Amino acid sequence: xxxxxxxxxxxxxxxxxxxxxxxxxxxxxxxxxxxxxxxxxxxxxxxxxxxxxxxxxxxxxxxxxxxxxxxxxxxxxxxxxxxxxxxxxxxxxxxxxxxxxxxxxxxxxxxxxxxxxxxxxxxxxxxxxxxxxxxxxxxxxxxxxxxxxxxxxxxxxxxxxxxxxxxxxxxxxxxxxxxxxxxxxxxxxxxxxxxxxxxxxxxxxxxxxxxxx
Amino acid sequence: xxxxxxxxxxxxxxxxxxxxxxxxxxxxxxxxxxxxxxxxxxxxxxxxxxxxxxxxxxxxxxxxxxxxxxxxxxxxxxxxxxxxxxxxxxxxxxxxxxxxxxxxxxxxxxxxxxxxxxxxxxxxxxxxxxxxxxxxxxxxxxxxxxxxxxxxxxxxxxxxxxxxxxxxxxxxxxxxxxxxxxxxxxxxxxxxxxxxxxxxxxxxxxxxxxxxx
Amino acid sequence: xxxxxxxxxxxxxxxxxxxxxxxxxxxxxxxxxxxxxxxxxxxxxxxxxxxxxxxxxxxxxxxxxxxxxxxxxxxxxxxxxxxxxxxxxxxxxxxxxxxxxxxxxxxxxxxxxxxxxxxxxxxxxxxxxxxxxxxxxxxxxxxxxxxxxxxxxxxxxxxxxxxxxxxxxxxxxxxxxxxxxxxxxxxxxxxxxxxxxxxxxxxxxxxxxxxxx
Numbered sequence: 001x002x003x004x005x006x007x008x009x010x011x012x013x014x015x016x017x018x019x020x021x022x023x024x025x026x027x028x029x030x031x032x033x034x035x036x037x038x039x040x041x042x043x044x045x046x047x048x049x050x051x052x053x054x055x056x057x058x059x060x061x062x063x064x065x066x067x068x069x070x071x072x073x074x075x076x077x078x079x080x081x082x083x084x085x086x087x088x089x090x091x092x093x094x095x096x097x098x099x100x101x102x103x104x105x106x107x108x109x110x111x112x113x114x115x116x117x118x119x120x121x122x123x124x125x126x127x128x129x130x131x132x133x134x135x136x137x138x139x140x141x142x143x144x145x146x147x148x149x150x151x152x153x154x155x156x157x158x159x160x161x162x163x164x165x166x167x168x169x170x171x172x173x174x175x176x177x178x179x180x181x182x183x184x185x186x187x188x189x190x191x192x193x194x195x196x197x198x199x200x201x202x203x204x205x206x207x208x209x210x211x212x213x
Numbered sequence: 214x215x216x217x218x219x220x221x222x223x224x225x226x227x228x229x230x231x232x233x234x235x236x237x238x239x240x241x242x243x244x245x246x247x248x249x250x251x252x253x254x255x256x257x258x259x260x261x262x263x264x265x266x267x268x269x270x271x272x273x274x275x276x277x278x279x280x281x282x283x284x285x286x287x288x289x290x291x292x293x294x295x296x297x298x299x300x301x302x303x304x305x306x307x308x309x310x311x312x313x314x315x316x317x318x319x320x321x322x323x324x325x326x327x328x329x330x331x332x333x334x335x336x337x338x339x340x341x342x343x344x345x346x347x348x349x350x351x352x353x354x355x356x357x358x359x360x361x362x363x364x365x366x367x368x369x370x371x372x373x374x375x376x377x378x379x380x381x382x383x384x385x386x387x388x389x390x391x392x393x394x395x396x397x398x399x400x401x402x403x404x405x406x407x408x409x410x411x412x413x414x415x416x417x418x419x420x421x422x423x424x425x426x
Numbered sequence: 427x428x429x430x431x432x433x434x435x436x437x438x439x440x441x442x443x444x445x446x447x448x449x450x451x452x453x454x455x456x457x458x459x460x461x462x463x464x465x466x467x468x469x470x471x472x473x474x475x476x477x478x479x480x481x482x483x484x485x486x487x488x489x490x491x492x493x494x495x496x497x498x499x500x501x502x503x504x505x506x507x508x509x510x511x512x513x514x515x516x517x518x519x520x521x522x523x524x525x526x527x528x529x530x531x532x533x534x535x536x537x538x539x540x541x542x543x544x545x546x547x548x549x550x551x552x553x554x555x556x557x558x559x560x561x562x563x564x565x566x567x568x569x570x571x572x573x574x575x576x577x578x579x580x581x582x583x584x585x586x587x588x589x590x591x592x593x594x595x596x597x598x599x600x601x602x603x604x605x606x607x608x609x610x611x612x613x614x615x616x617x618x619x620x621x622x623x624x625x626x627x628x629x630x631x632x633x634x635x636x637x638x639x
Contacts, residue, residue, distance in 0.1 A: 027575070028631025035582050036575040037630030039558070050481070055263070057272050059483050060544065067547045080631050090631075118273065121280045132252070136354060141562060143571050145356050149240070149249040156248045204250030205241025205293050205303075268476070270486050331486065334493045345465070349567060358569050362453070362462040369461050417463030418454025418506050418516075 007177035008111055015104030019134045020045035020076035022098040026142055028080055029090040042073040048134035052109050056116035103188035106131035106162040107180045120167045127163030158190035220390035221324055228317030232347045233258035233289035235311040239355055242303040247294055255286040261347035265322050269329035311348055316401035319344035319375040320393045333380045340376030366407040375400035433603035434537055441530030445560045446471035446502035448524040452568055455516040460507055468499040474560035478535050482542035524561055529614035532557035532588040533606045546593045553589030584616035
């Protein structure tokens with residue numbers, strides 16, 4: 001039987017891989033070279049987790065102590081370079097991989113924060129930060145408006161829901177690896193459906209023309 | 214009588230609120246949705262303080278341990294959503310709230326750095342970093358050139374002055390909460406006046422056309 | 427005879443200076459004012475090292491404890507302001523100074539990470555992160571696509587080579603300050619030659635038009 005620590009590591013590595021693919025796809029769409037692809041993939045895949053590890057203050061972030069964390073970005077850059085993902089539509093594929101990374105990271109981020117002793121509210125918040133952080137870094141360094149601010153589809157809401165559920169299950173002492181995967185699937189499904197059907201929530205304020213003041 | 218720790222908490226929460234409003238107003242102007250507004254408000258309001266807390270290395274940043282720090286961004290997003298600020302001109306209102314956040318954070322940032330044992334020069338520098346950091350994050354993630362680099366008006370100078378004064382008063386042992394509020398008012402006044410009257414300081418180098426090399 | 431710690435400090439200060447000049451030159455090209463120039467120079471010069479120090483988790487970053495670290499950005503902003511570098515071509519000069527900062531930081535970053543007890547692979551990775559980080563911050567906050575993603579010339583490869591060599595020499599116990607300077611020169615030469623002759627490596631994926639999907 002697989003224990004929680006191993007589950008966490010495996011989910012974390014898959015989350016890194018999914019986010020890294022999204023970074024490498026963006027690199028390909030922007031005509032960056034293979035090294036730029038590897039770097040952007042690494043930044044997206046590892047950035048959220050490094051932020052998380054800096055915030056929980058438990059020593060050097062995992063990405064800089066366990067070399068295995070470097071493997072998923074390398075695989076991602078290679079797959080994108082070799083067109084192994086058979087992508088015709090970079091942007092759509094990017095969003096699906098991004099959704100998978102989001103789904104896994106809101107679970108693993110919350111688990112890590114809980115293990116570091118954060119209270120349930122803060123653990124869920126850090127899960128959300130971890131999940132949203134990587135994609136935010138990807139879009140910011142590639143000079144695009146982050147997905148999380150795109151009013152088409154929901155992004156932070158499923159991540160917050162997932163992080164909140166994991167935190168609740170942990171508080172109640174009923175969390176299991178299987179439950180964690182179920183939550184990740186739910187988050188992924190909500191994100192992908194929201195893109196597919198163009199779900200929208202109310203805007204931040206009155207609609208204004210952007211060139212007005 | 215209110216002690217310094219309570220004063221610090223209250224000023225910090227107000228600073229977070231002011232910066233959060235600036236983030237939510239930018240979100241509204243850019244037609245982000247209400248969740249994007251809450252996230253951008255949180256990033257602006259809490260980002261500078263999280264940077265500060267990471268740098269002083271005193272454990273998990275306050276924003277991730279005290280849930281009350283989440284309240285100001287929620288209130289800010291709601292007020293902007295409900296148009297309670299009666300804004301006609303997003304940009305002008307944004308700059309006023311940004312100035313208020315800047316004024317409070319150069320004071321609270323320096324106080325926190327001093328309490329963590331930094332030397333007076335470094336404490337003032339960290340106060341400046343805290344004050345400038347939130348607005349920098351806001352503009353960077355929303356893909357705009359940061360206010361701090363806008364040659365119209367002064368931004369970093371009043372913040373550095375405020376941080377320097379607080380650090381000086383702390384070194385001399387004469388700092389009081391009232392004095393802290395007076396410094397914040399001075400910083401706010403200088404920033405707003407500089408915008409109102411379009412104060413300028415010399416450019417970084419020879420004026421060049423941006424498309425030349 | 428100069429010891430390793432002093433060598434490290436001197437190389438670090440020169441690296442900060444070179445990166446700071448690149449920041450101040452970009453500020454001049456974008457018509458920022460002198461304070462914006464000082465801030466951008468400080469961010470570029472000190473940002474990579476602050477990231478490095480946060481990651482190795484050895485207390486407050488050097489830039490916030492040793493005021494001497496503030497000197498190079500001040501000198502850089504003044505030199506650019508006074509046109510002392512005699513620049514006709516901001517962009518070309520910027521890239522040369524950026525290359526010099528890159529060359530020194532991949533060496534000092536790896537040395538610092540090694541001294542903090544990281545394993546050889548992680549030490550080289552952190553050296554790369556330190557070297558690439560400052561320039562990434564510079565371009566991101568100034569709202570430009572980072573140099574590291576520019577397919578013309580190589581950027582991360584020489585930095586990774588330099589960091590890897592230093593990490594190897596340290597592991598073998600044969601590192602000396604002179605060897606460190608030789609590695610920095612090699613990295614600088616590779617970067618500048620790659621720009622001069624327009625070296626290119628394969629793209630991240632199929633070349634696509636950026637407005638397609």
